[in-house]
Amino acid sequence: xxxxxxxxxxxxxxxxxxxxxxxxxxxxxxxxxxxxxxxxxxxxxxxxxxxxxxxxxxxxxxxxxxxxxxxxxxxxxxxxxxxxxxxxxxxxxxxxxxxxxxxxxxxxxxxxxxxxxxxxxxxxxxxxxxxxxxxxxxxxxxxxxxxxxxxxxxxxxxxxxxxxxxxxxxxxxxxxxxxxxxxxxxxxxxxxxxxxxxxxxxxxxxxxxxxxxxxxxxxxxxxxxxxxxxxxxxxxxxxxxxxxxxxxxxxxxxxxxxxxxxxxxxxxxxxxxxxxxxxxxxxxxxxxxxxxxxxxxxxxxxxxxxxxxxxxxxxxxxxxxxxxxxxxxxxxxxxxxxxxxxxxxxxxxxxxxxxxxxxxxxxxxxxxxx
Amino acid sequence: xxxxxxxxxxxxxxxxxxxxxxxxxxxxxxxxxxxxxxxxxxxxxxxxxxxxxxxxxxxxxxxxxxxxxxxxxxxxxxxxxxxxxxxxxxxxxxxxxxxxxxxxxxxxxxxxxxxxxxxxxxxxxxxxxxxxxxxxxxxxxxxxxxxxxxxxxxxxxxxxxxxxxxxxxxxxxxxxxxxxxxxxxxxxxxxxxxxxxxxxxxx
Numbered sequence: 001x002x003x004x005x006x007x008x009x010x011x012x013x014x015x016x017x018x019x020x021x022x023x024x025x026x027x028x029x030x031x032x033x034x035x036x037x038x039x040x041x042x043x044x045x046x047x048x049x050x051x052x053x054x055x056x057x058x059x060x061x062x063x064x065x066x067x068x069x070x071x072x073x074x075x076x077x078x079x080x081x082x083x084x085x086x087x088x089x090x091x092x093x094x095x096x097x098x099x100x101x102x103x104x105x106x107x108x109x110x111x112x113x114x115x116x117x118x119x120x121x122x123x124x125x126x127x128x129x130x131x132x133x134x135x136x137x138x139x140x141x142x143x144x145x146x147x148x149x150x151x152x153x154x155x156x157x158x159x160x161x162x163x164x165x166x167x168x169x170x171x172x173x174x175x176x177x178x179x180x181x182x183x184x185x186x187x188x189x190x191x192x193x194x195x196x197x198x199x200x201x202x203x204x205x206x207x208x209x210x211x212x213x214x215x216x217x218x219x220x221x222x223x224x225x226x227x228x229x230x231x232x233x234x235x236x237x238x239x240x241x242x243x244x245x246x247x248x249x250x251x252x253x254x255x256x257x258x259x260x261x262x263x264x265x266x267x268x269x270x271x272x273x274x275x276x277x278x279x280x281x282x283x284x285x286x287x288x289x290x291x292x293x294x295x296x297x298x299x300x301x302x303x304x305x306x307x308x309x310x311x312x313x314x315x316x317x318x319x320x321x322x323x324x325x326x327x328x329x330x331x332x333x334x335x336x337x338x339x340x341x342x343x344x345x346x347x348x349x350x351x352x353x354x355x356x357x358x359x360x361x362x363x364x365x366x367x368x369x370x
Numbered sequence: 371x372x373x374x375x376x377x378x379x380x381x382x383x384x385x386x387x388x389x390x391x392x393x394x395x396x397x398x399x400x401x402x403x404x405x406x407x408x409x410x411x412x413x414x415x416x417x418x419x420x421x422x423x424x425x426x427x428x429x430x431x432x433x434x435x436x437x438x439x440x441x442x443x444x445x446x447x448x449x450x451x452x453x454x455x456x457x458x459x460x461x462x463x464x465x466x467x468x469x470x471x472x473x474x475x476x477x478x479x480x481x482x483x484x485x486x487x488x489x490x491x492x493x494x495x496x497x498x499x500x501x502x503x504x505x506x507x508x509x510x511x512x513x514x515x516x517x518x519x520x521x522x523x524x525x526x527x528x529x530x531x532x533x534x535x536x537x538x539x540x541x542x543x544x545x546x547x548x549x550x551x552x553x554x555x556x557x558x559x560x561x562x563x564x565x566x567x568x569x570x571x572x573x
Binding site for chain 2: 078088089090091093133137140143148170172
């Protein structure tokens, strides 16, 4: 019987983590600039286990977005959005397993911020496809997420500005004004009013992603006799990166609204910390009870069991890693006609949008990633 | 020891049978007239309900004299809800029911490009001249039929509970605009309000 108790955790230890291998490979390919390989590695998330499926959809959706495959990206992110809704139910079996083993055995449900950003990227995708109606649908779903977790997500100015833009596109100025008022309040500034598109002019809207979002790492605390507490946290603090825009050789000062995704993600994780710590305490107690029970019959087995349970304690460091560190929406009102644009990121990378045509009275969208 | 093995076998067999029963695939036809809802969100039963509520009074509306058959053009119903709803299905069904009532005539706006393409082909010399469609004979619309689908969603506040309740209100505003004057000559609204609850805890 003692042997069975010892073998079970080893088996669990071996099975955890295998399914996330394609995700790691895809992320590595993405950051080395090989987006096609990143997408191929994920293979439409067919081989990914249910517990990492949301992560896979989110990563693949973003890879496809930055490949310019906006329609495909939309399909994948809509799957992610549907999955998030299905995952609202708390599973007793998963909760029990996580109390015994660790949080990585649970299905990944996404941080509050990540749940919001699924809608953010869907909004961007729909805008890039000029599907204003569906963009607003996503905008409204994003508002529902904001309403659910107001404190965690108050720092996401980019998404709020995007929602306001979706209302503007559907000719709903009052709804747009309400969002701009909320945005101004959250940013602690005066009224935000986008420059109107007057006759003879059009608007170029850029969605600029810079850097990469911090990843989660585990912070470990070891208590006597052999209790390990492992808590996830974001690896480093970040700050919003700036961007400069030049059109036809002239510096522009367009309306720019940015979000430091790392900061919002950190706040989301912090706001979940109470439930995290309760589960940690419960798990430490359960593991201690198991070790003591094993020790009643065999002291060596207790030592072995304690070592296994110690090793099993691992923080859930899963997160959406292909996200940029900063997202900026830049709204540039330009004369109708053809323009050459130069966009420079804070880390001195430059993107060129040559020969971009701005039709009169219309909005044109582009997504960039540095 | 032997008794334990037998008991273990019985338990495993029962568990396997239970799992297999749960995994069996099944299909069945549903009556499209019967209301079926899995949750509070919009579904095909709502479409029929909304369309019926709007079409019945419109057919007998005194605004349009019985002896005349006004010509309508349908513009897509704007989706202002928080769900991805194909509103094309609503407009198609409204149009179909109005055509079947015999009170209205419709212009097929979605086929304009194809009509043009076909007419162009006929004038390329392949078609018998006696059978060519006469150009400049298309009907002009008297009215525009348009609508907006809206929703208001409310979830139960976050608190200790076993079930999560959700309320959704849908409204479809339909209007008919006179093309000559720009006047809205007819307007109506169909509403649906629904509450659904689902367990927060599952196996």
